Amino acid sequence: MIQIAPSLLAADFLHLEKDVQTVNRHADIFHLDIMDGSFVPNISFGFPVVEAVASLAEKPMDVHLMIVHPEKYIPRFARLGAAMISFHYEAALEESAAVLDLIHENGAKAGIVINPDCPVEKIFPYLGQADFVLLMSVFAGFGGQKFIPETLDRIRAVREELKRIGRPHVDIEVDGGVSPANAGELARAGATILVAGSAVFKAQDPAEVIRQMKQG
Secondary structure (H helix, E strand, C coil), X not given: CCEEEEEHHHCCHHHHHHHXXXXXXXXXXXXXXXXXXCCCCCECCCHHHHXXXXXXXXXXXXXXXXXXXXXXXXXXXXXXXXXXEEEEHHHHHHHHHHHHHHHHHCCXXXXXXXXXXXXXXXXXXXXXXXXXXXXECCCCCCCCCCCCCCHHHHHHHHHHHHHHCXXXXXXXXXXXXXXXXXXXXXXXXXXXXXXXXXXHHCCCCHHHHHHHHHHC
16 A cells, blocks of 8 residues: 655645644655755754654654764654654665664664665665665755656666565655656555655645545
């Protein structure tokens, strides 16, 4: 079953409570993009916003760390109630196994992320340890980018490797340019969690967009 994770990066920050309640009523997961201006050329929001969302959230919070030294901040995000925490392989490299362990030690599901220009084979050694994989279908750092079609082959490759190692249940999350137009294709390729920001929060009827993406 496809789960929809609206990205609060695209929410209306003057009326954030309204968009939080939209996720509570119609979607499955809160996706929170944490950007530091170093790993990616943009800055998003930090602990105060996550804490505010946590005070109202009735669905799990998925914290996506687009930052250098993710290990420094994992315990605090976990304490704020993040059910899922992911970090970029490109930020941790050979320390990725230790970072996955740290997320587990702090009681959250652990995810590993790669950008579109990172070969999927780089994360194969960690698929036995990760609870989910996040494949960026745009380059991390900015909302509103166009979906990269080659992502579909990358999803299939990761799904096949998960099956090969006996972990077909592991979620594959896709983030970037996701909309009702490609949700079905993403699901058929093997994705199980779809992150959508602009497609949801810039829509006239966010609930209908979420419904369409769930149907695929």
